[in-house]
Amino acid sequence: MFLHLFLLYAITSSLAASSCNNNHDFPIPYPFGSYNYSKIPLTCSNANQLLIKGYRVLNITPDHILINLPASCNRPVTEFQQLVTQNYAPTRRNSLLLDSCNNTFNHCVVSPSLIKGHFNLPKCKTMNRSLSCYSVYDDVSDTMEFMNLNELEKVGCRDLYSSITIDLDGRTVSMGFQSVELGWWVPGECGCHRKAVCKNVWMDNARVGYRCHCIDGYDGDGFVDGDGCRRVSNCNASKYMSGECGGTTRVAVLVAGIIIGALLVSAIALICYCIRKRTNLRKQTSAKRLLSEATGSLNVPFYPYKEISRATNGFSEKQRLGIGAYGTVYAGKLSNNEWVAIKKIRHKETHGINQVMNEIKLLSSVSHPNLVRLLGYCIDKGEQILVYEFMPNGTLSQHLQRERGNGLSWKIRLTIATETAQAIAYLHSAMNPPIYHRDIKSSNILLDYDYRSKVADFGLSRLGMLDESHVSTAPQGTPGYVDPQYHQNFHLSDKSDVYSFGVVLVEIITALKVVDLSRRNSEVNLAALAVNKIGKGRVDEIIDPFLELNRDAWTTSSIHKVAELAFRCLAFNGDVRPSMTEVADELEQIRVSGWGPVDNYIRKDKDSSPVTVQDGWSSEQSSPSTSSLLSNIVQ
Template identity: 40%
Template sequence: MTVAVSSRPPTTGMVVGALAFELVATAALAGPIALPGCPESCGDVQVPYPFGVGHGCFHEGFNLTCDETQHPPKLLLGDDVEVLDISLPDCTVRIQRKISWSQHAEFNGSWSVPAPDGPLRVASARNSFVAFGCNTVATLIPYSTQGPPNFASICAAVCADTLSGSSCSGVGCCRTSIAPFGTDIPSYGIQVRHLEEQAGEDTRAVFIVDQDWFSRNEAEMVTNFSKLVRPSDYGGVAVVMVDTIPAVLEWSLDLISDEGLFVLSPTGPRSSDFRCLSSNSFSYIIDGNYDRRRCNCSHGYEGNPYIGDGCQDIDECQLPDIYPCHGTCINVPGTYRCSSKKSISSLPGLITIIAISAGFGLLFALLGVTKIINKLKQRREKNLRQKIFRRNHGLLLQQLISSNKDIAERTKIFSIDELEQATNKFDKNRILGGGGHGTVYKGILSDQHVVAIKKSKIVVQREIDQFINEAVILSQTNHRNVVKLFGCCLETEVPLLVYEFISNGTLSYHLHGQSENPLSWKDRLRIALETARAIAYLHSAASVSVFHRDIKCANILLTDALTAKVSDFGASRSISTDEIEVLTAIQGTHGYLDPEYYYTSRLTEKSDVYSFGVILAELLTRIKPVFSSHSSEGKSLASHFVSMIKDCRLSDIIDPQIIEEGGAEDAEVIARLAEACLSLKGEERPTMRQVETTLEYVQGLKVHPKSQMTRISQNAPNDESYNENKGNEGTRLYSLEKEFIQSSEIPR
C-alpha cells in the first residue's frame, strides 16, 4: 500500500478571520508589540512580547526561533514545531503538528506541548481529540503531578463493509472534546485499543487538533481517510491531503515567578493590587487560581498589555460596522461619542420623551421621599442620643471639663459613631477582656491612636453610675501610674470609657499565668513601689481623696517596659479630706477584701492598704489570694501568709526565684511590711504614704532592714506637705465633682 502525501493551503475561513483581526488592529494607534530593538515578526507571523526571538527579547519560557533558511521564514517553538500565529487577547498559540499514522491494532503514545516545563499548556476548550481507524477505542489521559487523573476523554470508531459519509461521527472516525483538566496539563497519554479480539493491520491515527480548523476540514479528511483505509477500492493507492494539523496552546503567567511583569498601579486602587505593564490594561486570574494571571487591554484599547504603552486607543469611528453611529462619531480615549443630528418631531418620538421624563420624575420623587425618611430617622436618633446624654449627666461633665484647662486638654467626649468605627461596631474579635464592671475592647481612633474602650455589661442604673463615677475620677487624675483616661461617650444607654491601651496584660497574668519570662524580684519591687505611689496619690494628693475599693493584681496593668498602671475605678469612692470613712455597700474581690470593711461597711483608706498587703504577699509567694491546699479548699493567702510569718516559716512559702536572685534580705522586710498591711484592725495598718516610703528605702537600699521596719510604725508624714509636693500631678474641682457624683446617685 502506497501513501502519497501533499500539503494543503489555508482555508477561506482562516483568511477571513485573519482579515477581521487585522481590521481591528489597524483601528488602534500604532503601538509597539515587541521590546525595543527586537524583531516584531518572523515571516508572516507577528511575535509580540512576552514572546521574542533573540537574546533579551523574550520573557523566561517564551523564547522562539526564526528559521530564515526557508521561504518564507518560519517561526519555530522548540526545534521543529511551527508557530502559525500568536493571539494576545486570547493568550493562545496555534502550532502545526505532524499526524502520526500506525498500522498496529493497539499501541500507546503521548502528546506533549514543546518544553512541558514552560508556561504553555493545552487549551482544552479550543481543541478536539480525534481518532481515525476501524473498530478502534482511543483514550486521552492527562499527565498530572496532582495524582491519578479523575477524567479521561474517550471516543470509539467502527467500520461497516462500506465506508461512506463526510462527518467524523463514529464510522471510521470519531471526535470528542477534551475534558477540562485545568490550566496545568502540558502532556497527555494516548491509548489505542481494538474492539475485536483479532485485529487486522489497519491504518490508524490519533491526534489533538484545533476544533475550529477540524470543523472546516472535517469532510475532506474523512473522505481521504476512506481512501487510506480501503486503498483497493481506489486502485491500490491511498492519498492523504493533509500530513500536518494545527493545535491550540494557551499560556498564563505565574504571579510569583513572573512578578517582573507586574507593577503596583500608580493611578489608584483597581480590581487587583497588581496590573500589567502597559497603562490602560488589567490582569485577571485563571480558573480561580490567584497565582495564575493573564493580561489584557482595557475596554476600548488594543495592543500589547505586557509592555509599556502597548495598549493604544481604538478609533471606533473607523469601524462603523462594529461600532454603529447614526450621527456624528467622535472618538474619545477608551470609547466614542455619537451626537445625533436628527430632531424628534413625530408624535411617537414626543410620547417617548414624555414617558421618559415622567419616569425620571417618579424616580426623583421616590428618591426624595427616601431621603426625607432618612433625614427624619437621623433626627430621631440624634434627639434620642441627646436625651440619653443629658440623662447620663453629660452637660455636667461638659461643664466640669470646660471649667479646667488641664482636664479639657486630657479628656474628650466622644460620639458613639466614632467609637463604633474604632471597634468595627464592637466586634467580638476586638474584645481584650472583661472586669467586674464592664467589657474592654481594643479600638483604633481616626488619628490611628490605639485605645481601650470599656463598655458596661448590663444596662442597669448601678452600672451606669459606676461608669460615670470612674469617668469623673479619671478625668481629674494625672499620675504616671494611673491609667490615663482619654474621654468617654454618654450618648448610649451604656456609657463608654476610652483610656490608654496597655499592651502587656495584668500583673495577675505575669504572676499566676504561664508567662514565658517570669517577673524578676527587682521588677516586682519596682511594680510594688509604683502601685503604692499611685494609691498614695489617690489617698492624699488632692482636696478630694479617692478610695479605690478594688485593689488587686488583675487591676494593675503593665506596659511593655513593665511600668505599673492602676485601673478599673468603677467601684471607687471620692470623699472630702475632712472625712476619714464612709458607710457604703460592700464591694470588692474575694481574697482582697478588708475584713473590717466587710463586717462594718465602713470604708476607709486602710481598706486599700489591706488589699495592697495581699498584693505584696502575692509578689513574695506567687500564690493566688484564694488557693486550695491538701487539707482544705479555698484557703485565704492573707491569713496563711500571716500565720507562716508568726511561725517563723517565711522561707517555706517564699518564691525560690527570690532566693536565687539574692533578694532574701529585702524579701524579709517586704514580708514584715505585708504583715503590717494585713492587720485585722485598720488603725494598726500603715498609711499608703508610709508603705511607699518603706518601699523606696528597700529599693534604694538606703537603710538597714531593721530601721526600715521601724519606720513602718512611725507616724505618717504630714499630709499637707505631701499634697504640696504631689499637687502638680493632678488637679481637682471639688464643688463640680461633688455635684456630678451626687447627681449620678439621684434615682431616675
C-alpha cells in the first residue's frame, strides 16, 4: 500500500512540476516538485513558467539548477543572498556584474561597451562608469563548489546588474548571460539507491547534504525516494541464460528457441535478400531518371562518368584532396580546361540517392558570392558525383595554422569574417525555409584567388532546412564548435550556427587550435579559453603574435570589438545570442571603420592555372597539395 502511495506521489509530483504548459525542455527529476512538501519546491508563474524563489528555471541537471537573472539597474545585492537556502546556493562559476562598490577588486573586468551591447540595459545613472565583476573562479581550489558570499559583502557593492555563468572544464564551455547557476543537495544522511554513489556536498567547510548518481550501466535519479537506478538495457545471450536479465535459466528451452529463431531469421533473410536485389536493380536503372526529374527545372549540368573519370585521371590518389563521412573529393580538370572539385559520394542506397537529389536542390537554390557553387552532377555507372568550383587558396584554417602561406593580415582576416557572416546570414534570412549550416568551422571556409571567403558544406546530407521543433539525435558538428545546448536537447537552430561562428571569430583573433590537448586542462577548449580571457578584459593575452607586427590603434580597437562580438556569440543560452544578420552588420561596421590602402596580398595573375595538381602555381601561392587543398569540402 505504501509503495502504491509513493508511486502515486512521485508521478503526480513530476506531472505537476511539468504542468506549466510544458514550457520547458528538460526533465523534472526527484527531489524537485510543485508541492510544498517536495524536497525542493518549484512553482508555476501566471505566464506558465517554471520558477524557483521567483526566478525562472532554465535547466535542471543532476548537480545544478540554472535560473534566469534579468539585467536590472536597481537590484540590491542583498537580493542575491536569498538564493542561499537549505537546498541550494550559487556556485563559484557565477561572475556577478556589480555597481556602486566601496572597494575595488580585480577578479574580472567587463567593459561597459560589452554590457551595453549585450544586456541592452535601460539608461542607468551609472552606466558611464566601469562596472565591477566579482568572480571566485581563479582564486579557489577545484574542490570549492560555492561562492563565498562573505567575501562579496566585504566588497561593499550596492547594485547587482546581472550575472554570467561560465563553466570552464577544459572540454566544453558553458556560458549563460543573465543567468545564475545553483548547486543543489538534499539535507540529511545519504538516501541513495544501492546502485548509486552518494556524493557529500560541502559549503563553508561544513557538510550540508548529499546527491546521488547512478553507477555506470545504470540510469535514473539515484535516490531511494525517487526512481532509483535502472539497469541500462544491454542483455545478451549469456546474461539471459544466467538470469541477469530476468530470463529463464532453462538451457533446453533457450536452445530450442534459438534454433527455431535461427531458422526463422534465415528464411526472412533469404526473402529480404531477393527483394533487396530486385529493388536495387530497379533503382540502379531509374537513378539517372530520378535525378533528371529532380534537376530538370534547376538547370544543373549533367557530366558523363567518362568525362569525370578523365578529369581525375581515373580518380587517381595523386589528385585526391580529402576523405569525409559522405565521400571523397578529388581535383579535376574538365575538357574546357576548368579546374573543379569532384565529390564522389560513398552511399549508394535509396537514402544516398535521395540525399544527392536533396543536396542538388539545395545548392541550386542558393546564390551568394560567398557560397561555394555547385557546377554539376554525375549519376552514371552506379556512382553518384557532385562537381563544385575549385578553390585554389585552401581553407582559412590552413592559413591560421600556418599550413599554407606566412600568415594573414588583420584586414584580410576581418574581411573573411565579414564575408562569411554575410553568407551564413543569407542562408538564415534570405532563404525560405531557412537553411542552417550546422558545421561552421574554419576548415569549411575556403579562399579563392583573391582570398575572398567561400562557405562550403552547408546543408550536407541533412540540408539543415529545419523547423523549430526539429530534434536530431544523430551526431552533428565538429568538437569545439558545437552549440553546448545541443548536448542537452539535441536541437540545432540558427543560433547553433551563431555559436560555431563565434568560435571561428576567436580562431581569427588568436590563430590557436580549437581543441588542443597540449594546453592546460581549463584551456584545452578554445572557446573556454576565450570566454575566460575576454570576460576578464584580457584580450591582449590571446591575440595572434603575427598581428603584432603591424598593429596600430585601429587594429587594436577592432580586434577588441570583434572579441566582444565573439563573446556574445558564445552565450550558453541561444536566445540571447545575436542573429547572424546582426553579426554580419556589426562586422561590416567594424571593417569599414578602417578603410584605407588595400592590402597587397593577392595573386599576381588571375589567368594562371595549374598544369598539374601539384605544380604550376605562381610564387605567391601555396601549392594545392593533395593532402590539404579543399580537404574539408566533404563531411
